[in-house]
Amino acid sequence: MQELYARRSKGRPEALAEKVYQTIKNDIFDFRLMPGDRFSESEMAERMDVSRTPVRQALFWLEREGYVEVWFRSGWQVRQFDFEYFEELYDLRIVLECEAVRRLCAMPAGRASDLLSELKRFWMDDLRLQDGKAVSLHDEAFHMAIVAAAGNSEMAHIHAELTEKIRIIRRLDFTREDRIEATYNEHARILQAVSQQQSEEAQLILTAHISVSKAEVRKITLHRLQQARLQPDSPT
Structure with missing residues (x-):
């Protein structure tokens, strides 16, 4: 998987952000990331072996869809179930x-x-x-x-x-x-x-x-x- 991320990061930044987006979304859907869990862009980037740029882009997409919310100065959080x-x-x-x-x-x-x-x-x-x-x-x-x-x-x-x-x-x-x-x-x-x-x-x-x-x-x-x-x- 790391090789796939590396290949995509060289020429297709949008595709890499999409891959990160799908991975995080699946983690949320399958409760590997729980409602209320907090994390930083750096932590997520390190886990996926990518730079922070595609992670940030993916998280902004997920924020627009209502799955995560940004906590300024303290990273991101998976939104609580309402x-x-x-x-x-x-x-x-x-x-x-x-x-x-x-x-x-x-x-x-x-x-x-x-x-x-x-x-x-x-x-x-x-x-x-x-x-x-x-x-x-x-x-x-x-x-x-x-x-x-x-x-x-x-x-x-x-x-x-x-x-x-x-x-x-x-x-x-x-x-x-x-x-x-x-x-x-x-x-x-x-x-x-x-x-x-x-x-x-x-x-x-x-x-x-x-x-x-x-x-x-x-x-x-x-x-x-x-x-x-x-x-x-x-x-x-």
Whole structure:
């Protein structure tokens, strides 16, 4: 890995900063860097065997996304989890996605079904993925596609930004087999209701689907944080 960093640092500083960014972000997502952990740019640069410049750039990107915050004269800190903030984002998801479903159901007969045909082939197939990370990516794509299909680009843009903000906890919803199974079943029911232009039914299923996910990821996140705190070592 050090050789890779060295090669990139010679001619592609942006690529090196991107690599540092992804590494730190993964450490945060996997709780190797815990909420509240503090570190300096020099410490991070030494650990990754790079200069401080790409580390600083990566940290500013992460700050804009809300994962870290700068403490002047004392380095950086991983932001504490604010579950109220995340739950508000989940509530906003419900508003945006229910509106998207309402618009899809109001389209001429068969139009919404055609727009969502690829989603139906994946989520209504008898062959189901079991890998949580893969299902998580497909889940994000499903919900983003629902909003995009409604035809409002600004709504889709806001939804995409929201999706990025909740990814740190949302992906944990796919660490259990029962949650993966529930996701397949509920997505199939949403798609079926939309295809049949059953707007109220589709919105009810979607609202329940997101609400349960919101509650589950809170429980799973708290459990993962507790487990991580029992680990003796940290990356810094």
